[in-house]
Amino acid sequence: MATSVADQVPIAEGLFTWPSNDPRLIGSKCNNCGVVTFPAQNSCPACSAVDSTSIELARRGTLWTFTIQCFLPNRPPYEGPETPDNFQPFAVGYVELPDQTRVETRIKTNDIDKLHVGMEMELVVEKYIERDGKDVIAYFFQPVDELA
């Protein structure tokens, strides 16, 4: 595994602050109607105004809904590290960030059977895969009670 920041690339530019010791998702807030959007965009999907400000989103929220992906997604587009032989189901959900928005996210968990609507979740930004000799960094949310 690559160890220095120089060997790490975010999965996409502008999704979260990077490099950072305390990374945050980057959204946008409409200066006309106040609606928050993720990922950030310069026009507002609610009121059509083209006047928004980039903001950092909350690190903690609650799980609003989720599902468990039980089959290996098609490649392309999927680039996860699993093979058909070692694939394990993974969770995807929406985390509601107070007064901001609900963000769609991969969920990182040690116990997929314990996921439930309403549980407290926290942002985790970490290595997802390796590509071209570099660690590709992505965002996840993980149950707060799993984070010491």
Place this chain on the structure above:
Amino acid sequence: MDVAIVGIGIHPFGRTDGATGLEQGVVAARKALDDAGVDWPDMEFAYGGTSAAEKPDTMVSKLGLTGLQFINVSNGCATGGSALQSAYMAIKSGMFDVGMAVGFDKHPRGAFTIDPEGSGLGKWYGDIGMALTPQFFGMKIQRYMHEFGISEDTLTRVAVKNFKYGAMNENAWRREAFSFDDVATSPMVCAPLRKYMFCSPAEGGCAMILCRADKAKEFTSKPIYLNAAVVKTRNFGSFEVFSQNQALDRADSPTVKASQAAFEMAGIGPDDIQVAQLQDTESGAEIMHMSENGFCADGDQEKWLAEGWTEIHGKLPVNTDGGCLANGEPVGASGLRQVYEICLQLRGEAGQRQVPNDPKVGYTHVYGAPGLSGVTIMSR
């Protein structure tokens, strides 16, 4: 100008090796022409829908190059429904007297493969494993079950019902009934939805001949009148497939908007509907679409399914041809298949699937990515 359906045709859904999607569409088109007692040169216009097969307007090389107005339609899972709605408008406007809505498709096996960038999403969205429609279906019904107390048993009952009716439909793909346990113990796909609760991409074709209502009796003794045909897209705040974020304030879905507009257009209400086809890409969709279309309150589906009220002999039969679950989803033809079944039911030609007591008013609803719904109301 009111609009009538005077001819219907279908190519069986499922897998037809050796026939292209377009060829299946041509079979459906010829059957619809025969059913109306007309010939292709009588068609003044056609709207043709597909998403994965040949361009529909190239059908003319097989049906005849008559110079008619032929417009291709592509509108996600609502492609077939959108072709019909376009044909409806063409006659409603007074511009044409008679024409065709046709749709067909031929999808590869397995789940739909999505191109995230082609859908206006970042490449990363596919990289990380979120560009999958079944995830949306799982997440939407998961939330709905949490809010309104729907049980997994109710998800199972929907699938058992639809496969039972598929087994009674000679044009369906899945013609095998499943027991409650078969469905409830089938492998999990996207929790809480299991393998036998999902429809699959498929093949098939379907066509309708539409005309001015005042000329309908020239073609058939059993015209079916289109009292409403509506397509609506999502408003800000509705929970739709491939949403990287959702607004905190929920808005009504495009299905709610389309349903309300259709009932207003037809001048009737949900209690007047005697048979309905509701989009059932999976069990959860049929459950949620029962309430989104105004047929029951949120949460009441638990009782409706337990009591069998959506069975053929129930108070509102739903998906009497087996729905998407038993027919699969060739998206160009899927919405038209729903209309085909309602026409059969209102004509009294549905055979062993016939809804009793001579139904006179029917309803169809199709839903598609990235958030649009098509609703029709029909009567005889």
